[in-house]
Amino acid sequence: MKTKYNPHRIEEKWQRLWEEKRTFAVSEDPQRKKYYLLEMFPYPSGKIHMGHVRNYTIGDVVARYKKMRGYNVLHPMGWDSFGMPAENAAIEHHIHPSVWTNQNIEVMKEQLKRMGFSYDWDREVSTCEPAYYRWEQLFFLWMYEKGLAYKKTGSVNWCPHCQTVLANEQVEAGLCWRCGTEVTEKHLDQWFFRITAYVEELLDYCDKLPGWPERVMTMQKNWIGKSYGCELVFPMADGSEPIRVFTTRQDTIYGATFMLVAAEHPLTMKLAEGTPREQEVRSFVEKVRKQDKMKRTSDYYEKEGVFLGAYCLNPVTEQKMPIYAANFVLADYGTGCVMAVPTHDQRDFEFAKKYDLPMVVVIQNPDNPLDEKTMTEAYVEEGILVNSGPFNGRKNLQALEDIAEHLESIGRGRKTIEYRLRDWGISRQRYWGAPIPIINCPKCGAVPVPESDLPVVLPMDVELAGEGGSPLERVSSFVDCLCPSCGGPAKRETDTMDTFVESSWYFDRYCSPHHDEAPGLDKKKVDYWMPVDQYIGGIEHAILHLLYARFYTKMLRDFGVIGVDEPFTNLLTQGMVCKETSRCPRHGFLYPEEVQDGVCAHCGERVIVGKTEKMSKSLKNVVDPGHLIEEYGADTARMFCLFASPPEKDLEWSDQGVDGSFRFLSRVWRIVQDYIDDIADVPPFDESREPADQEMKDLRKKYHQTIRKVTIDIEERFHFNTAISAVMELVNTLYQVRRPGRDDRESLSVVRTTLEVTIALLNPVIPHMTEELRQMMGGGGTLAEAEWPSYNEEVAREDEITIVIQVNGKVRSRIQVAAGAAEDEMRRLALEDDKAQKHIEGKNVVKVVTVPGKLVNIVVR
RNA sequence: GCGAGAGUGGCGGAACUGGAAGACGCACUGGACUUAGGAUCCAGCCCGCUUGCGCGGAUAGGGGUUCAACUCCCCUCUCUCGCACCA
Missing domain, CATH: 3.40.50.620 (HUPs)
Structure with a gap:
């Protein structure tokens, strides 16, 4: 009985069956x-x-x-x-x-x-079900109790389009990661998770996860951004509260000639207040605030600052250092203040040039001596310390530790560690998220919802209009409540949690x-x-x-x-799934189905084929899986995704590639149909024997080798593309085999096993078709529950190998030798080889390199 | 700018620790079968000279190590991704 490959009937049949039999339901065992x-x-x-x-x-x-x-x-x-x-x-x-x-x-x-x-x-x-997020709320309460969840007023990233707060991580180059709108600044009370409490362990384990891709670990390490340095104390010239800075470059302390403060830093206005400079400073601060929002338009802003009218003292030289507010100093990294060493930091250098501030070289370039007056950029390489008191003459990097200790000993600093990682802001002024289980009482402040009152369920009767603020604020039945602590009227927290919280557990x-x-x-x-x-x-x-x-x-x-x-x-x-874009001069980007024979389906204009990019709705270069299944079936879709490229690389979509995958499936289907009657009552090959027929012996060897190859490719590397190639080779080999006669039961049994192996190896890739074929061939149960085929190393081993003969590294001949041929034997055969002889003739054999099982290289001169 | 990764036929991609460059597939060409096929089966298919055999050149480009380099080292170019004033 021969039937045509009908993916839909087969696929729906087996999907129903797996579901009915609960084939993939598991429990702990x-x-x-x-x-x-x-x-x-x-x-x-x-x-x-x-x-x-x-x-x-x-x-x-x-x-x-x-x-x-x-x-x-x-x-x-x-x-x-x-x-x-x-x-x-x-x-x-x-x-x-x-x-x-x-x-x-x-x-x-x-x-x-x-x-x-x-x-x-x-x-x-x-995750949007109370049965799920109630536990998240419970964890929140525990975190709150332990100080791992806390509330803090702060300036946050605000997307005017989404009307919501964004985490630092959700801001990409000053734009909202979702909608691309320019992000502005807003001050709000926010909930934070103290991820920084785990920063050391998070960093530590980056080196203890060998099963993670290197680059992901690198990205995480960079994100955490640990740096070793010192917190240094700079006394004020007038004896008021000293300024603290963080630096990793305490080796340049003797060259620190001025002080920089972030414009948004409270100290900026504090120093300027009541002085003639107040107005000037105030307008500078305003300007910087606005600058911040234009991050995208300029790569780097021009370095700018304003003198605050105050001075501090260099803790080692006691020199007066003017204090400036500057636009490039980050308020939320370190202490928000930076000691400026113009000679050895490019940013400080530019700043000093602009405002004509003093410079002192403290690290000398041994090859090409520096001079403050002629320098055109900061010297950031290693060198020898100069103008650095007791540390003169030492290599700067080697003195780092001693200088830190010296500063510590004179009470002007201490060694510290700084991280780039900030606590995780989880508040969202949004409706569709897990409510934060907190009640704000005018008397008691923030009070946790008692565990017994969980879950705090998101109310269903809400009006969503898209205007600012949280929609929950307007739902009085949700907001108005009694304080669990004092019993007085209170208001429920209306912030909901970042959805990354749900996906964290x-x-x-x-x-x-x-x-x-x-x-x-x-x-x-x-x-x-x-x-x-x-x-x-x-x-x-x-x-x-x-x-x-x-x-x-x-x-x-x-x-x-x-x-x-x-x-x-x-x-x-x-990797991502990519496809070339198509564009009509009149109708813009076109969906694949809007292109017919290279012209636009709407106007007949020639379509411009653009470069290959990640499939996205905006570029319309998308293929709908629904259509794909309709046309070819799920097995073909699966096959193509795996065969076109290894999983970690981007996959380039190709309609012809899909065709090719479908063709291979049909080819497998056909060869089974072709043999099905002949092998119907033939048992699988008895592996304890050897086929008499040479061709069958080779075929048997081939399927053993294929099992080995596929097993290794999946097990060790997830390289399904090469695994599939190997099965294709096996199928090709079977197509080439001279068809055994109906009464040649031994050969037919080898064919049967070849087919069974093919089907089993392909099962994870194309489960439906392989189940169907197995059933047709008379197999019981399901392949999903069957065992992975095993191979015999002995059988898989080649008994004759091709040995390459090279003369001076160039391939000149190939010979067949027994697998275990000794090196002497290989050497002898190579030297005697006719083709090799022609290239050796008249020359001296200097050396002969033999690699068992691979080649012989004859070096002549 | 810093960091990571990549660059191989017309195309997607193979080649694990240095040992036959181009597996497998697509496209293309030819043949067979066919009323016909865009179905199927078989064959050819890196480039150049020969057009049989053979020879030379090719893994972004240049240099090096080695009997031997896609693979290791140095320099240059290109692309992708991440970070980007982090003191």
């Missing part, structure tokens, strides 16, 4: 080795895109592979379902965020199921998704599954999400809720 495979959960934005398809296909292959290898595999899926788009949709389409979100979840869940991913859907988690929740007792995590189950063995997701989360999740994990560990130090043992950051 201490007898078996666990494997926790996790892909970053999606935001339910509407429907899935190719980025999801790729990410989840990669994960699914690993999950299915590990299952076949006998692991107890946890492979969950859920929804990062709080966030601004739901609120924007509510404003635009007058639909409640929860309705919009749940509709999207339904659609996307259907799509994921249609892709055939092996999720345990019983563990589905949706969802992987823990997957371990016991229905556990409804505090703290929402069943320790025994979490201990069994955590940590995540393999995490897969986009590089765009290299810093924020991953750093927050690491922080949260350490904190929950310290709360005694979980038992691991780090959440993700191995991390794979997959």
Whole structure:
């Protein structure tokens, strides 16, 4: 019986079957080795895109592979379902965020199921449900108690478009990371998580996670930005409160000739107040505040400042140093004040030149002596200390430590460490997020909601108009409440939490998704599954999400809720899905379906093909997975995503590539159909024997080699593209084999096993078709629950090898030798070889290099 | 500017620790089968000279180490990503 490959019928059939049989449902089994495979959960934005398809296909292959290898595999899926788009949709389409979100979840869940991913859907988690965020609120209370959550007034990044506060990390080059609007400054009371309490451990473990890509670790280290230095004390000339600065360059202290203060620093106005300069300084500060918002328009601002009319003293030279406010000094790094050493810092140099301030060389260039009067830029290299009192003549870097100690001994400084990392601002003036469980009482201040009153549920009856402020402020039934402490009238906190909080622990929740007792995590189950063995997701989360999740994990560990130090043992950051853009001179960017035969479907103009970029709606260079499945089926979509490039690289979309993948699937399908009648009642090959027929012997060897190659490619490198290539070779080989006669049962059994191996190896990639073929061939059960094929190293080994003969490094001939040929033998055969002889003739053989199993190189002169 | 990564046929990509450059696929060319095919099967396919065999050149460019370099070292160019006044 021969049938045509009909992906839809097959795929829907097996998806139904897996669901009915609960094939991928798992529970803790201490007898078996666990494997926790996790892909970053999606935001339910509407429907899935190719980025999801790729990410989840990669994960699914690993999950299915590990299952076949006998692991107890946890492979969950859920929804990062709080966030601004739901609120924007509510404003635009007058639909409640929860309705919009749940509709999207339904659609996307259907799509994921249609892709055939092996999720345990019983563990589905949706972060916008009170059953989820109530535990987050509980953690918040614990954090508040321990001082890990606190409130602070501060200037924050404000996006006028989204009407919300943004974390530093959400501001990219002065623009809102979501909408690209220019970010302004606003002063508000904000909630913060004290991530800095864990800064050392977070940094430490950067070197203890060998399963993470180097560059992600580097990015995290840079983000944390640890620097060793000194806090130095500069007395004021008039004896008032001294100025403290942080520096990593205490070796240049003798060259510090003036002092810089951040314009926004309180000290700036304090020093200027009541002096004739007050007006001038005030307008400068205003100017800098505005400058800040124009970050994007200029690469670097021109360095500017204003003299504050005051002086401090250099702590070692006792020289008077004028104090300036400057636009390039950061208020929130170090102490907000900087000692200026114009000779050895480029910024200070430019500043000194502009305002004609004194310069003293303190690090001399040994090769090319410096002179303050002729220098055109700061000297920032190493050198010999000069004009530095007792430290003259020493190498500057080697004196760093001694100078620090000297300053400490005279009470003018101490060694400190400074970090770039700031505490995590989690307040959002938004509706669609987890409420912060705090009540603000006019008498008692901020009072935590009692644990027994959790969850603080987001009210459903809310009006979303899109105007400023938090929508929750207008819901009096939510806001007005009684103070848990004094019983008087109070107001509920209306800020909601950053959605990165939800994604900082969802992987823990997957371990016991229905556990409804505090703290929402069943320790025994979490201990069994955590940590995540393999995490897969986009590089765009290299810093924020991953750093927050690491922080949260350490904190929950310290709360005694979980038992691991780090959440993700191995991390794979997959590349983006890209496609060329198409553009019509009249209609702008076009969707692929708006282009027909190279012309615009609307006006017939020739389409301009642009460069390849990440698929995005704005460029319209997107392929809808829905259409792809409709046309080719899920198996082809999966196949293409894996075959086109290795997972960590960007994937360039190619319609022809998709065709090619489909063709290969058809080719596999056809060859099974071709043999199906002949092998119907033939058993698999009995591996304890050897086929009599040479061709069958070779075919058997080939499938053993293929199993080996595919196993290694998946196991060691996740290189599915080369694994698939290997199976393609096997299929090609089978096509080449002379067809055995109907009564040649031995040869047919080799063919049967070849087909079975092909199907098993491809199962993680194209699960539907392979299940169907196995069933057609008379296999029982499902491949999903079958064992990964094994190979015999002995059989896989080549018994004859091609040896390359080189003369002076150039390939001149190739010979076949037995696999175990001795070096002498190889050498003899090479020297006797006719083709090699021609190149040796008349010359001296100087040397012969033999590499067993590879080559012989004859060096002649 | 600093840091990380990359650069291989017409294209996507192979080549693990230095040992046959270009696996596999796409595109292209030819053949077979066909009423026909954009289906399928088979074959060819880095470039140049030869047009059989053979020879030479090729892994961004230049230099080096080595019997041997896509692979290691130095310099230059290009691209991508991250950070970007962090004192």
